[in-house]
Amino acid sequence: MSGPSVCGPDRSWCCGVGPVLQNSDVRQTSDEEPILPRDRHGVLHPANLPRFAARRYSPSPAAATLVDGYWEVSWRLPPGESIRQRVIEFPAITLTLESGEVPAPLVLTGVHSRAWVREISGEGTAFGIRLRPAGIVLLGGLTPQQVADRTVPVTADDPDPAVHALLVAVARAGDAAGRIRLMDDHAAAAASRAGELHLLANRVVDRLLADVHRPGGAELAGLVGAGERSVQRALRATLGRGPTWVARRIRLQEVARLLATRPDLDITSVAADLGYTDQAHLTTDFRGVAGVTPAAYRRSVVAGS
CATH class of the missing domain: 1.10.10.60 (Homeodomain-like)
Incomplete structure (x- = not known):
């Protein structure tokens, strides 16, 4: 899991994010499975996971050079209750789209040296894109050092306009299936630049x-x-x-x-x-x-x- 990110409703690409495959090489649906407390996920209090209806999805084979996987959670906590969730993050950069009572609608989480903590309250949803090592440097202009030990809101100006444009487009794709298809298409196209x-x-x-x-x-x-x-x-x-x-x-x-x-x-x-x-x-x-x-x-x- 990772820290924050949802945006508006149309399906257009914007801000020069790049070409989209026409789904000829990319499957239309992704495998879905729950994230279980017994899995290796870095969540230090795994008994909380069932409260978030946590589930994960696999990328298409064509996207797997850049995307390790997708996850989605939703929560609705009673008024006044909060969960302090501590995570030993996998060594990866994660992009997240969130709605509800969240710090920001679009967020990038870099590789953290120590466990990071997220306070969860109210209700909301989050859709995460965990990248492969090759991911961030091929999807935008960032280096991993620029976002190390940081969880930052993604805006049109910071930390990378290309990543912001991509996340806006993914957010506008609607549900998890639509977001996965769009991200799979973009990642498959970007994978051609992998060295x-x-x-x-x-x-x-x-x-x-x-x-x-x-x-x-x-x-x-x-x-x-x-x-x-x-x-x-x-x-x-x-x-x-x-x-x-x-x-x-x-x-x-x-x-x-x-x-x-x-x-x-x-x-x-x-x-x-x-x-x-x-x-x-x-x-x-x-x-x-x-x-x-x-x-x-x-x-x-x-x-x-």
Whole structure:
């Protein structure tokens, strides 16, 4: 999940966003599935997810070079109630469209060093577009460093007019199915500009997701068919972070998932299974990002707080 973003009602493209495919290579519907508390999603209090009717959708194969996936949530909380949701974000840049009691209608969330917090109250909806590493640099003129550790409203002037125009067009497409088709079309067209550096960054993240135990380094570079410096350069150019950092963030999402969903596992076992030298190293890593120790986090999940 990510921080804010909805706009007006027609389907026109505007502000030179770019060409649209005519859906010849893009499917008309996307797979939909609920986001479940047991999934690896970085939401530190996963018991809240059913309250948001959270669901996700897959991009078309033609769009998957730039788009990792879509998600949609809606909420209606009783007057006076709020939820303070903390998230260890996946190492990705996310674009979000929101309506209702939200900070802004269009938002870009960069790669965050630490867990970020969102206060949720009243009622609203959010539609998110999580980008692949190649995404942001091919959809607009931004670098990942420009939006690192930032969750910012997207306007016609800041941080990128091209991204703003794209989000306005997606918002005007109406429901989730229409938004997905439009974004899929645009991403498929933009994917033709992907170079080897962008594709290498995608392969590295895919490899790390497939094996959360794997650290960055020479072995990882060998598995993706590149040199260590090329891997470093690819991730810095697309995510603003190196492979060791990206590997650690993905691994910490798995730590959070196990702590929340497997009360039978002790923390020492979690550390060993995920390749940490010992429990102390896991505790240091987790506290540095989540702001609490693994033991304190598990207690808060059990207590529902």
